[in-house]
Amino acid sequence: MVRAGLTTERLARAGAELADEVGFEQVTVSALARRFDVKVASLYSHLKNSQDLKTRIALLSLEELADRGAAALAGRAGKDALTALANVYRDYAREHPGRYAAAQLRLDPQTAAASAGGRHAHMTRAILRGYDLTEPDQTHAVRMLGSVFHGYVSLELAGGFSHSEPDSQETWSRIMDALDALLRNWPAP
Amino acid sequence: MVRAGLTTERLARAGAELADEVGFEQVTVSALARRFDVKVASLYSHLKNSQDLKTRIALLSLEELADRGAAALAGRAGKDALTALANVYRDYAREHPGRYAAAQLRLDPQTAAASAGGRHAHMTRAILRGYDLTEPDQTHAVRMLGSVFHGYVSLELAGGFSHSEPDSQETWSRIMDALDALLRNWPAP
DNA sequence: CGATTTGCCTAAAGGTATTAGGCAAATGCA
DNA sequence: TGCATTTGCCTAATACCTTTAGGCAAATCG
Secondary structure (H helix, E strand, O other): OOOOOOOHHHHHHHHHHHHHHHOHHHOOHHHHHHHOOOOHHHHOOOOOOHHHHHHHHHHHHHHHHHHHHHHHHOOOOHHHHHHHHHHHHHHHHHHOHHHHHHHOOOOOHHHHHHOOHHHHHHHHHHHHHHOOOOHHHHHHHHHHHHHHHHHHHHHHHOOOOOOOOOOHHHHHHHHHHHHHHHHHOOOOO | OOOOOOOHHHHHHHHHHHHHHHOHHHOOHHHHHHHOOOOHHHHOOOOOOHHHHHHHHHHHHHHHHHHHHHHHHOOOOHHHHHHHHHHHHHHHHHHOHHHHHHHOOOOOHHHHHHOOHHHHHHHHHHHHHHOOOOHHHHHHHHHHHHHHHHHHHHHHHOOOOOOOOOOHHHHHHHHHHHHHHHHHOOOOO
16 A cells, blocks of 8 residues: 655644635544545554644744744834734735634643744834834833734634725724834833 | 423523633533533534534623623723723633633624624724724724734733733733823824 | 423434554665 | 565544434423
8 A cells, every 4th residue: 555655744734724724623633634545543643632733733834924024024124014014914814814823822831932933022023123112112012013913813804894894904004004103102101 | 300401591601601611612512511410412402503502602702791891881981991991801801711712703794793793893982982083093993902902812811921021911001001192193094 | 180392311323533553665784 | 685674554442522313201281
């Protein structure tokens, strides 16, 4: 019998594709086995368990997202950088909803520390170099930007803004304007 | 044999409690049956299926959250109202993480229309009466506030801000200051 | 009090997760 | 190149969750 050539890496990638097609929730070891035309038990030589698969998809997505962010930020500053990074998240979520959902998976502290999560915080902080904020305010602003990006993207993905005026793109631009104005004029406590 | 007195209502309530205890993802018809010390099949007289149970928990949570919001907004305006509503979301998510997760469940349009979702948008819009925004900007602001509330709360729940300085409460207050300042000074396009 | 409705049960089929143990293909070494 | 070892995928089996069908007894109604 011919071997399928499974590897942990290939399984994680295929799992990410599957997530985009059917939703991250629906990613299952069984479905993945079907996709490789292989028996379910065979995957357990490459994956510890179902959670392991999900974690690997999450890590892969975080990495991919961080790579896109880094590319988008290169050579940009100020509002230009702000918008570029924000669009990376939004576009990624639209192109790869399953992967985006995976990136939201709650990782245990160990895994989280080794993930690309740190790069994300770092990129947001880099944007703030174009604005004049004191140290603690930078952290507050990083958290706020993360909240807006993630919050908007997930509400949009959940269909929250469809079928209503004005269209989502318009709101998104105006939010960029608003965040830029806010960062240029960050209020004292 | 003595009857357990199951009703759809009681099952949804118990499901919500279960969600808070073990996480919304882990809410299962079987677990619920165990909780009532009843055979699994018995629940199917009261629930269409597993999805139906989840939907009912979501609706119940949305309703509860809207009730709390309405109570918090009564008699308040401006920044006071803004903070009060924001705290309702944050506190609810901390007290009832499972229900909060349930409230994020993607509902089909029919169900969503009949849910308390509309009340939520309505409450956010009510806050904006304390600020001076034109009509389309009100919608942009409603969406932005929703994003920040939801985004912050879910990142916080996912452990994003723990184990790092400054503490989450401090950031939360500063975000309230920032949103208030932003709404008082909403930028033109 | 008898008839009907209703509520929970048993039974059964199908799907996912996971572990144990086996055989054959690939690989490494002489 | 031939043999030994490793590795990869398989079969088998257990356990849990979901869902449907059909039955009996408790509650309710006339």
